[in-house]
Amino acid sequence: MTVRVRFAPSPTGPLHIGGVRTALYNYLFARQQGGKMILRIEDTDQTRFVPGAEQYIIEALDWLGIQFDEGVHIGGPFGPYRQSDRKPLYRQYAEQLLADGWAYYAFDKPEALEAKRKEAETNMHLGYTLVIDGHKTPFQYDCNTRMQMENSLSLGMEEAQRRIAAGDPYVIRFKFPEDIDITVHDLIRGDVTMNSRLLDDKVLFKSDGMPTYHLANIVDDHLMEITHVIRGEEWLPSAPLHVMLYRAFGWEETMPQFAHLPLLLKPEGNGKLSKRDGDRLGFPVFPLEWHDPKSGEVSSGYREQGYLPQAVVNMLALLGWHPGTDQELMTMDELTKLFDISHISKNGAKFSLDKAKWFQHEYFQQLSDEEVASMLEQQVAAHGIQADHGYAMQVAALMKERITFPSELWDTCCYFFQAPTEYDPAAIKKRWKAGMTTHMAKVIEILNTVPFEYDAIHKALLEDYIKGHELNMGSVMNSLRLAVVGKTVGPDMLTLVMMLGKDETIRRVQRAIDTIGEVENQ
RNA sequence: GCCGCGUUCGUCUAGUCGGCCUAGGACGUAAGAUUUUCAUUCUUAAAAUCGCGGGUUCGAAUCCCGCACGCGGUACCA
Numbered sequence: 001m002t003v004r005v006r007f008a009p010s011p012t013g014p015l016h017i018g019g020v021r022t023a024l025y026n027y028l029f030a031r032q033q034g035g036k037m038i039l040r041i042e043d044t045d046q047t048r049f050v051p052g053a054e055q056y057i058i059e060a061l062d063w064l065g066i067q068f069d070e071g072v073h074i075g076g077p078f079g080p081y082r083q084s085d086r087k088p089l090y091r092q093y094a095e096q097l098l099a100d101g102w103a104y105y106a107f108d109k110p111e112a113l114e115a116k117r118k119e120a121e122t123n124m125h126l127g128y129t130l131v132i133d134g135h136k137t138p139f140q141y142d143c144n145t146r147m148q149m150e151n152s153l154s155l156g157m158e159e160a161q162r163r164i165a166a167g168d169p170y171v172i173r174f175k176f177p178e179d180i181d182i183t184v185h186d187l188i189r190g191d192v193t194m195n196s197r198l199l200d201d202k203v204l205f206k207s208d209g210m211p212t213y214h215l216a217n218i219v220d221d222h223l224m225e226i227t228h229v230i231r232g233e234e235w236l237p238s239a240p241l242h243v244m245l246y247r248a249f250g251w252e253e254t255m256p257q258f259a260h261l262p263l264l265l266k267p268e269g270n271g272k273l274s275k276r277d278g279d280r281l282g283f284p285v286f287p288l289e290w291h292d293p294k295s296g297e298v299s300s301g302y303r304e305q306g307y308l309p310q311a312v313v314n315m316l317a318l319l320g321w322h323p324g325t326d327q328e329l330m331t332m333d334e335l336t337k338l339f340d341i342s343h344i345s346k347n348g349a350k351f352s353l354d355k356a357k358w359f360q361h362e363y364f365q366q367l368s369d370e371e372v373a374s375m376l377e378q379q380v381a382a383h384g385i386q387a388d389h390g391y392a393m394q395v396a397a398l399m400k401e402r403i404t405f406p407s408e409l410w411d412t413c414c415y416f417f418q419a420p421t422e423y424d425p426a427a428i429k430k431r432w433k434a435g436m437t438t439h440m441a442k443v444i445e446i447l448n449t450v451p452f453e454y455d456a457i458h459k460a461l462l463e464d465y466i467k468g469h470e471l472n473m474g475s476v477m478n479s480l481r482l483a484v485v486g487k488t489v490g491p492d493m494l495t496l497v498m499m500l501g502k503d504e505t506i507r508r509v510q511r512a513i514d515t516i517g518e519v520e521n522q
Numbered sequence: 523g524c525c526g527c528g529u530u531c532g533u534c535u536a537g538u539c540g541g542c543c544u545a546g547g548a549c550g551u552a553a554g555a556u557u558u559u560c561a562u563u564c565u566u567a568a569a570a571u572c573g574c575g576g577g578u579u580c581g582a583a584u585c586c587c588g589c590a591c592g593c594g595g596u597a598c599c600a
Binding site (some may be wrong): 008009010012042043044045047048072106108110113114117119138140169170171173189192193194195198199200202203205206207208210212213214217232233234235236237238239240260262263265267271272275296318319320322324325326328342343344345346347348349350351352354355356357358359361363399401402403412427431462466471473474475476477478481482485487488489491492493 | 523524525526527528529533535536538541546547548549550557558559561562564570592593594595596597598599600
């Protein structure tokens with residue numbers, strides 16, 4: 001039997017990073033097992049449809065290198081892959097359940113149910129609304145209350161049919177058996193058992209003619225021959241309903257295996273990582289930048305912040321899973337080989353921005369000089385400067401190790417392309433001591449007289465001049481750096497001088513002498 | 523309220539049949555080394571009495587029970 005898994009998001013907005021991780025785990029499992037990965041869009045709630053969301057999901061997963069074998073965007077033998085396109089299909093399954101006594105029609109108005117729940121909620125302060133076998137419960141549409149409600153069980157099938165014929169809106173609810181233990185075998189958590197008495201008769205088919213998630217999910221997973229359902233922990237409480245549905249349809253033999261992933265938590269305090277946390281705490285919760293079509297609100301994305309997809313994938317893979325060794329840096333191929341559902345942790349994981357940055361730095365270092373150079377050239381061009389490619393390559397090679405995000409490139413490397421226009425006052429105060437103009441003039445003299453080669457200048461300046469005159473190495477060299485760079489940061493000073501060239505270096509030093517001038521201290 | 527899941531350094535976690543755990547790694551933090559500066563890099567250190575309390579056992583982070591806390595669910599949302 002070939003493994004078939006699906007990632008089944010709802011197009012209600014941008015894909016949350018937790019959803020991305022779910023997709024990733026599904027993908028890794030499918031690849032490793034030589035199985036198929038399917039993208040199914042669960043858009044049964046038409047009121048929550050958000051334009052652009054489906055395209056966003058596809059683009060985001062594509063950016064991360066999570067590929068599908070079948071799905072809305074590429075088709076496949078089990079299509080269609082969008083539930084709204086499968087609408088005509090679900091009704092017959094709901095009716096099958098009705099015919100077999102596993103479901104019933106219900107006519108209760110949403111407002112009436114809402115009122116019941118409100119009432120129950122108010123009474124909850126007093127302790128409870130109902131006591132069933134010693135259990136206190138708030139209002140729930142279940143085996144204890146359904147006979148008091150308006151449905152084909154309390155009204156009788158004839159009356160129900162009459163109402164339907166008369167055009168009364170109705171839903172179809174699942175009829176849970178009264179008192180049975182339902183066990184869900186979860187690949188991560190083991191057996192989880194719940195009693196049907198405490199489970200509510202979920203709506204399977206809505207009055208608008210669409211199925212709910214619960215029905216559509218089971219029907220589609222069965223029809224699409226899904227073998228493993230890997231999804232978020234928030235689905236665990238409804239998993240018993242799902243196994244009952246397989247049983248009711250007579251599909252228990254081929255029921256997929258379940259694995260409920262732990263949640264992704266916010267970095268500080270407790271709770272599920274939410275859309276708001278991201279921009280508040282300085283990291284994206286979405287893979288790609290998202291422009292909300294309604295509010296116009298923009299949420300930042302990993303891609304736009306300069307994160308490399310490999311870094312995001314690696315970080316996400318390790319947030320809730322562990323290879324069992326000390327290895328932390330893994331490519332998609334390695335992850336595929338090592339991935340193992342039994343090594344997924346049970347507890348929720350807090351997102352760590354520091355760790356994310358570390359992964360990003362590691363993967364940035366793996367970029368070729370060519371790739372970094374081309375990023376750099378773009379930024380240089382944006383500042384109106386035409387950079388020589390060979391030169392940009394040299395800069396990239398030299399400066400790469402101190403960069404984490406591409407956006408830092410210009411700020412860290414700008415002095416390779418343009419002379420400083422101002423000098424850091426703190427650096428002047430610290431480094432530019434009395435007599436420095438004389439030393440700088442000497443630097444110019446050396447550059448003018450000694451062959452323009454690293455070793456020659458090193459000897460003439462560092463050894464003969466500075467050491468020979470017992471000058472302070474740090475002071476002189478840092479002043480030179482200040483003159484050439486504008487501040488006291490950067491790579492090896494003479495390497496920089498060699499790259500800038502003799503004339504440019506002299507110009508910069510001369511300008512510093514003219515601008516900063518002689519100071520009187522010590 | 524009820525049901526379910528979870529609980530090892532600040533964070534992610536290793537620990538899968540109980541002894542090799544005086545609890546390991548990584549991020550972060552601190553100190554040191556290297557360097558003409560900054561960053562990188564390297565070394566070292568601090569950091570979890572394994573949520574708490576009982577039990578079982580020669581021996582428990584690992585098994586059992588209770589409690590606490592956290593999270594999830596409790597919609598004609600997924």
